Amino acid sequence: MLERLFHEHATGARIRAADPVGFDRELWDILVEQGVPALRVPEDRGGSGMSLMHALLAAEQAGRALAPVPLIEAVVANRLLALLDASEARELLEDCLAGRSLATLALRDAGSAPRQVVPAGAVADAVLCLQGDAVVICRGASRLAMPADGSGQAQHGAIAAQWLDLRECRERAVIPGARVAFEAALAEWRLLGAAQLAMIARRAIESAAQYACEREAFGRRIGEYQGVSHVLADAFTSVDGARMLAWRTVDAIARGEPDAAALLSMLWWWSATTGHEATLRALRVFGGYGTAMEYDAQLCYRRAGAQLLIAGDPERELLRAADLLFGPAAGGTAPAVALPGAGEVVIDFDWGADADAARVRAREFVRRHDSEALRRSMRDSLDGFDPALEAALAAEGLLYPEMPREYGGPGLSACAAAAVHATFAEAGWHMLMPGVTNMLWKVVHHAGSDRLKQELLPRIARGGVHLAMGYTEPGSGSDIFAARTTATRRGDDWVINGQKMFTSTGHRSDYNLMVTRTGPDKHRGITLFLGPVKQAGYSVTEIRTIGDDRTNVTFYSDLAVPDRYRIGEVNGGVKVLAAALAIEQSGGDLYINWLHGICRAALEWADRPGPDGRPLDDPRVRLAIAEAAVRAQVTDALSRRSLWAFAQGRVRKHEGPMVKLMGSESWMWCSQRLLRLAAPDTLLRGYEGAGLIEWSARRSISSTIFAGTSEIQRSLIAEAGLGLPRTRS
Ligand SMILES: Cc1cc2nc3c(=O)[nH]c(=O)nc-3n(C[C@H](O)[C@H](O)[C@H](O)COP(=O)(O)OP(=O)(O)OC[C@H]3O[C@@H](n4cnc5c(N)ncnc54)[C@H](O)[C@@H]3O)c2cc1C
Structure with missing residues (x-):
């Protein structure tokens, strides 16, 4: 409703006409008539009693339309008036709902800041302000400077803000004991x-x-x-x-x-x-x-x-x-907390009951199996994953949580799987080997033949069978479709020849997903196989990375792969790859967990006494760790949207890349900043505190490169999300 209304009334000409005060009286009157400023006022007080989410959606529309009206100020002030138990508040609310008055609120305590800039102060008849423990309703406060007097722009943004002297009012009503309600407002x-x-x-x-x-x-x-x-x-x-x-x-x-x-x-x-x-x-x-x-x-x-x-x-x-x-820095006090009532909120970010149950099981599993030695070996192991632990995970249904029941898996939801992975990450368990296989069995499930699914998925579900991803080649990485590894038909088999780069887990894998060239056309000449590689014609040499990863160069020399291991149509690889990449980009839980990890490591380091005191009392350190925490939350919120969309079959192509871009870039840049802040302690490698920051700084670099570099993610977001022209062929 608001989108339509603003589209009709907050036109470019009207917005400009409202400049520089930033107020369109006619539009405001329509909003009042529609009851919009009363949307958070309870029904028994004459409003529509809507939830915080409704108010948020209204604020979004006002923002998008650049609507020249003080909507959020009025919505919040009207609700506060409704919650205050005083006749002055009731009378003012009545006037506001009838459009005879407009109320706003002052952002700073009027006791310590009697002269302050008040949002919507230029057009409001009444300002609600906090003074000590009381809320004061000021009518007719004295204006210190007009936002504009017709002679030009008097403030930065053409909003109806006004410097007021809240001591100099025509009328004041004091309502004691209302601090919490005001702070919630x-x-x-x-x-x-x-x-x-x-x-x-x-x-x-x-x-x-x-x-x-x-x-x-x-x-x-x-x-x-x-x-x-x-x-x-x-x-x-x-x-x-x-x-x-x-x-x-x-x-x-x-x-x-x-x-x-x-x-x-x-x-x-x-x-x-x-x-x-x-x-x-x-x-x-x-x-x-x-x-x-x-x-x-x-x-x-x-x-x-x-x-x-x-x-x-x-x-x-x-x-x-x-x-x-x-907690507060040395000498500081804990901030007061008051939050608004939300009402019935229809948005739900929770992963649900099955995710809670899966998390409990995963925690219990960690409790039984965790040890310092295990964690270290997982982080440092360049040689795979402990087979006994893998078998135990499979037996508990925690190895590949989403594997459907018909193939012997537990058939959990994507959200439950994310909860399981988050639990392992919190425990400091790095599980690269099953991580890659977890991505690739889904490609088989999505695009493999029924026969192939029956053959492979139950074995994968039991554990001990590993997959690797062979996309990148010496001459092409981001440009996947420029692959030159060939697949040539020979009877019932295909013969694969070529070389792949950075085939992580390829030294342990049983099957590799291989992007091969089967025709001259760049896009219509690509075919995918998930071929068995523990046989003649396959060899591996090691690549070590700055982030302690072990990855591989893999060589394919007349490797025979039966046709039943083909995924998708001959020359139809582009379609399968698009799905495979979407699967790879659907979650993002990896990056969130790493971001939480860097926060934990930084707090561990910062909470110990250093030569200049406790680092956690230094505002630069507090800001850096808090920023990493914010970025973890932003990545998490984007990831939940993406996971949900994937589960609902409502994928928008830019949403997965947003998670990857935000998560990996945040991890890398926050790690680099903390690496410098915690110097010289970060010069040494280690398993906790500064040592973990040092490790993150190195390890995070690859995260901006594998699974599509940040540049590729930006192009995907620009094209799919903003409709910008393609820049890649
Ligand atoms: C630790 C690690 C593990 C990996 N695991 C695997 C794996 O298991 N399987 C696998 O197949 N691959 C894997 N990779 C490879 C990874 O996917 C590639 O490195 C990546 O896709 C980039 O390819 P490239 O290295 O050939 O760089 P290039 O594609 O040559 O890119 C070089 C630079 O140019 C930029 N660039 C390229 N194209 C564009 C463009 N159109 N616009 C703007 N900039 C562009 C890139 O962003 C990059 O900065 C792994 C890599 C690492 C580091």
């Missing part, structure tokens, strides 16, 4: 503000993408230049992450999760900084036109900026998140 304002800001940024990115599809330079559309498309893909990923994190925060508040307040602080910092930056990046896509006042690009930038600036430096909110997550 402020928290709600932040949540809605973050959602609004993310959608302002999304609008900016989408219009820049559209422009990049039309504008030409040097004989090409500018969207074909990766200097344009990759920047937009990065910004789009961050902003979509902000949006999902906002939804996730609502879910956490509704469930009363202990970290809900920290999530809200993380959300504000993430949305404000990445959203604002995204609008700037989008503006630059328009070149000189982006700076012109008649273009929307500068308007998005200024609006997002104003939304950010009004609440003060967003880094303070990240420090607050750090206080909530790690």
Whole structure:
């Protein structure tokens, strides 16, 4: 409803006419008539009693439309008025719901900051502010400077903010004992503000993408230049992450999760900084036109900026998140926490009961089998995976949790599998060997013949059979379809000749998924096999990586593979590969767990006394660890969306790549920053604290390369998510 309404009324001309105060009275009256500012007011107080999620969706629409109305301020203030037990509040609420008054709230304590900038203060008749333990309703507060007097722009973003002196009011009503209700209202304002800001940024990115599809330079559309498309893909990923994190925060508040307040602080910092930056990046896509006042690009930038600036430096909110997550720094106090009631929230980020049950079983398994020696051998082992542990995992139905029952697996959901993998990762168990096989049995299940499924899947489910992935070749990695390894028909068999690079687990594998050339056409000449390799014609040499991975060069010399091991049609490999890559990109749990791992390692290091005191009391250290924690949450929120879409058969091609890009790049860059912060302790290798940071810094590099480099992920996001032109053939 709001999308339609804003589309009709928040047109470019109307938004500009509302500048510089940023208020369109006619649009506001329509919103009041439709009851929108009352959407969080309980029904028995004259509102529609909607949930926090509804309010968030309204804020998103207002952001996307750049609607020149103080919607979120009014929604939050009206709800607060409804919750206050005082006749002044009731009267004001009545006036607000009837459109006779407009209320807003002040963001800082009026006792310590009597003069402050108030969102919507330029058009509000009443300001609700906190003073000590009381909420004060100020009517007719004295204006210190007009946002604009008709002679030009008086503030950054054309929002209806106003410097007010809250001591100098025409009327004041004091309602004692209302601090918690007010703080909950402020928290709600932040949540809605973050959602609004993310959608302002999304609008900016989408219009820049559209422009990049039309504008030409040097004989090409500018969207074909990766200097344009990759920047937009990065910004789009961050902003979509902000949006999902906002939804996730609502879910956490509704469930009363202990970290809900920290999530809200993380959300504000993430949305404000990445959203604002995204609008700037989008503006630059328009070149000189982006700076012109008649273009929307500068308007998005200024609006997002104003939304950010009004609440003060967003880094303070990240420090607050750090206080909530790690406890206050020396001499500090724990922040007060008050959160809004969420009502009935229809969004659900929980993995569900079967995932909970699977997690319990996985924890119990870890408890029985875990040891320091096992963890070290898993991390360091270049030679595979302990067969006894693998057999035990298979017996417990924890080796390949999603393997269907008809093939002897436990048939759990993708979410339950993610819960199992997260549990193992939390325990510090690195399971590369089953990890690769886990990806590839799904390709067999998706595209293999029934005969092949019957032959292989039950054996894989029992454990002890391993698969490897042979995509990359010496001359082609990202450009998978340029493969030169040949498959030639010989009777019932195919004969494979060629060489593959970086075939991880290829020194232990029983079957390799091989991308082969069966015809001259680059795309229509590709066929896939999952061929047995423990036979003549297959050999391996070792590659060691900076991240302590062992991977391999694999050689195929007249390797005979029966036709029944073909996956998909002859020359139909592109279709199978597309599905295989989608399977590879569907989860992202790997990266989330690694990000949580770097946070744990950094906290372990930072919580011990150092030569200059406890590192965890240093704000730079707190900010760095908190940022890693935020990025883990953003990746997690994006990953849950992707997993859900995969399970529902509603995959959008850019969503998996977003998880991979956000997760791997975050892991790498957070690790590098912590590597420097924890120096010189990080000079030494080790298994905990600084040693783990050092390991992460090396290991994370490959994560931005395998399973498609970050550049390839950016291209996929730009093309599938933003409709930008393809830059690869
Ligand atoms: C630890 C590790 C394990 C691996 N495991 C496996 C495995 O099991 N099986 C397997 O098949 N492969 C595996 N790989 C290989 C990996 O998939 C490739 O390294 C990766 O796809 C990149 O290919 P490349 O190394 O040939 O680099 P290239 O494709 O040559 O790329 C070189 C650089 O150019 C950039 N680039 C390439 N094309 C474009 C483009 N269109 N636009 C912009 N930039 C571009 C890349 O991003 C990269 O920065 C593994 C790699 C590592 C590091």
